[in-house]
Amino acid sequence: MEPPVLRVSKLTKTFGEVNSVDGVSFAIKKGEILGLLGANGAGKTTAINMVLGIITPTAGRVEVFGEDLHASRVELLRRMNFCSTYTQLPGNLRVWQNLNVFGKLYRVRHLKERIDQVLEMLEISHLKNRVSGELSAGESTRLNLCKALLNKPNLLLLDEPTASLDPDIADKVRKVVRRSRDDEGSTILYTSHNMRDVEEVCDRVVFMHKGRILFVGTPGETLQHFKEESLEEVFIRVARSGEIESDKAGKEAGE
Amino acid sequence: MNVVTVQALVLRYLYLYTRTPIRLVELLFWPLVHLLVWGYLTEFLKSHTGDAFPYEITYLIGAVILWDILFRAQQGVAIFFLEDVWSRNLLNVFAAPVTNADYLAATYVVGFLRAAVTSTLLGVLSALLYSFNILQLNWGLLPSIFNLLVFGWGLGMISTALIVRWGPAAETLAWAVPFFIQPFSAVFYPVDTLGKLAWISKMLPCSYVFEGMRKTLKTGEVDWQSIGIATGLNCVLLALAGILFIRVMNVAREKALLTKFASQ
Numbered sequence A: 001m002e003p004p005v006l007r008v009s010k011l012t013k014t015f016g017e018v019n020s021v022d023g024v025s026f027a028i029k030k031g032e033i034l035g036l037l038g039a040n041g042a043g044k045t046t047a048i049n050m051v052l053g054i055i056t057p058t059a060g061r062v063e064v065f066g067e068d069l070h071a072s073r074v075e076l077l078r079r080m081n082f083c084s085t086y087t088q089l090p091g092n093l094r095v096w097q098n099l100n101v102f103g104k105l106y107r108v109r110h111l112k113e114r115i116d117q118v119l120e121m122l123e124i125s126h127l128k129n130r131v132s133g134e135l136s137a138g139e140s141t142r143l144n145l146c147k148a149l150l151n152k153p154n155l156l157l158l159d160e161p162t163a164s165l166d167p168d169i170a171d172k173v174r175k176v177v178r179r180s181r182d183d184e185g186s187t188i189l190y191t192s193h194n195m196r197d198v199e200e201v202c203d204r205v206v207f208m209h210k211g212r213i214l215f216v217g218t219p220g221e222t223l224q225h226f227k228e229e230s231l232e233e234v235f236i237r238v239a240r241s242g243e244i245e246s247d248k249a250g251k252e253a254g255e
Numbered sequence B: 001m002n003v004v005t006v007q008a009l010v011l012r013y014l015y016l017y018t019r020t021p022i023r024l025v026e027l028l029f030w031p032l033v034h035l036l037v038w039g040y041l042t043e044f045l046k047s048h049t050g051d052a053f054p055y056e057i058t059y060l061i062g063a064v065i066l067w068d069i070l071f072r073a074q075q076g077v078a079i080f081f082l083e084d085v086w087s088r089n090l091l092n093v094f095a096a097p098v099t100n101a102d103y104l105a106a107t108y109v110v111g112f113l114r115a116a117v118t119s120t121l122l123g124v125l126s127a128l129l130y131s132f133n134i135l136q137l138n139w140g141l142l143p144s145i146f147n148l149l150v151f152g153w154g155l156g157m158i159s160t161a162l163i164v165r166w167g168p169a170a171e172t173l174a175w176a177v178p179f180f181i182q183p184f185s186a187v188f189y190p191v192d193t194l195g196k197l198a199w200i201s202k203m204l205p206c207s208y209v210f211e212g213m214r215k216t217l218k219t220g221e222v223d224w225q226s227i228g229i230a231t232g233l234n235c236v237l238l239a240l241a242g243i244l245f246i247r248v249m250n251v252a253r254e255k256a257l258l259t260k261f262a263s264q
Helices: A044-052 A073-077 A095-105 A111-121 A137-149 A167-184 A195-201 A219-226 A231-241 B003-019 B023-052 B055-086 B090-094 B100-130 B134-166 B173-184 B191-202 B205-219 B224-254 B257-263
Strands: A006-015 A018-028 A033-037 A059-064 A080-084 A155-159 A187-191 A204-209 A212-217
Touching: A006 A044, A018 A044, A018 A059, A018 A187, A018 A212, A033 A044, A033 A167, A033 A195, A044 A059, A044 A080, A044 A155, A044 A187, A044 B257, A080 A137, A080 B090, A095 A111, A095 A137, A095 B003, A111 A137, A137 A155, A137 A167, A167 A187, A167 A195, A187 A195, A195 A231, A204 A219, A204 A231, A212 A219, A219 A231, B003 B023, B003 B055, B003 B100, B023 B055, B023 B100, B055 B090, B055 B100, B055 B134, B055 B173, B055 B205, B090 B257, B100 B134, B100 B224, B134 B173, B134 B205, B134 B224, B134 B257, B173 B191, B191 B205, B205 B224, B224 B257
Parallel strands: A033 A187, A033 A204, A080 A155, A155 A187
Antiparallel strands: A006 A018, A006 A059, A204 A212
């Protein structure tokens, strides 16, 4: 049986007295889009940063493509990519220069053609020669996504990719994310505060609260479980009440 | 270490200079100012002291050129890291398949390129304006330059490690660290001038380079002993700086310092 693309086991990160991520376990199957949801401070970004090896876990294990992340981080990162609303590409470089640098870092073959392809996917081909720092927030987010798609990653980590986008562009981005999975075979871990995104894009969701997993299931199962009409209502309820269903907490998703 | 990765990281830095020529001002302007100030001071002293002119004064121009090599190499390493902080690109780089060795090697190349540009400019101008020929250092020139580069790289790694550990508030260390050691580096005066503090100087590889430079300019003979000691000290320093850098990067990953940089 093929191992999950990403398996996170009892992942924990403690800063002093605070458990930012507390024994979280989940797995993502090949070709799946898993939404990691939760209010600010739920531990989503910390979890993603541990999957990337930017933060060392206090305890637990991250396996990517069946291999331990810490044992072969660089080799695994070549098959991954990431886009976050908290990062930007250097503003003083032109769009194509930024993509050229990262394309080389990720060893992208036929780089020039691929740069044209991703720019076209995100509908920003006309910005190729523009200075990145002069782009609007929406254009800049799409450029970040271009960088994340450059190497046709087997595992793509998207941290709030539609934040700061207008509804039209957000819709286009969601389509690109699905296309990346359908046409390029990417498996995707997706965080967002936009529940419309999650309903449209994610096959399953992991609800987190204060570092712990509350519930894992499809968007439909989530609504059924919380007896709410929409994920937005589930999100608000979880964020406000902070209810923790201990029977579900820590249950490993995807297995 | 992977050559393609290093090339990509260096390319990013080269794009910065082709995209924003104003950056050349930073690279060329200050070294030029130093050369002009020290060069004209030398000219002034020459013209007012006549036969009593101490020939050692002309070494100041050589000191300015060699010091700048050290400073630019250090800056190449420290500023390389800060560029990613300033542009909020740090996480993109550290989430990419880049090892510590790749990253450091790229900073060394950038430090070398910065030093090569400024030292070539200063070397040519000092010959044209003040008839000071840095090539008088003969065969000692290349190992001297190499030692200053290595020392600059080591200081750059230490500066970067301190900035990572203490956060953006410590950015100023990128410029300050070389000047912490300058008074003890025997750049413009011999080690003996330091009196009881000379022991500090004797621990710094660059002080042997500057002492060697003065000896070579005076006697025409290359001071291989000084170059040998500087090389030995540099090996120790580079190893220690490397250990410090790797330990701090590990601490940064444990304490999430890199993500804090990214969010500030």
